[in-house]
Amino acid sequence: MKIAVPKEIKNHEYRVALTPTGARELTGRGHQVSVQSGAGEGAGFADTDYQAAGAQIEADVDALWRNAELILKVKEPQPDEVARLTPQHTLFTYLHLAAEEALTRGLMESGATCVARREI
Incomplete structure (x- = not known):
């Protein structure tokens, strides 16, 4: 599987979804x-x-996202990231969709499979 780990672009987010050990x-x-x-x-x-x-x-x-099958993120995708999602992608990240109608619609329209993880 082709796994991509993008840099988090949400303001004041410095974590990364995968460590070198992972x-x-x-x-x-x-x-x-x-x-x-x-x-x-x-x-x-x-x-x-x-x-x-x-x-x-x-x-x-752009190449990172284009070539990925599974995308690992810490926080919910920002608008620029949602625009990069396609049906070939599975996104695994924190999602709190009840409060984000525009994000929910964008993810649905992308055709990507989106898996929410629980933030600890």
């Missing part, structure tokens, strides 16, 4: 992991940490 587990099981350049910086992970774990670093955000 990337190592996934690549060790045969998955292709691509991490957007700088995605882990706010959480203390350098691009080289992800590369050492077997992940590819992708500077082109």
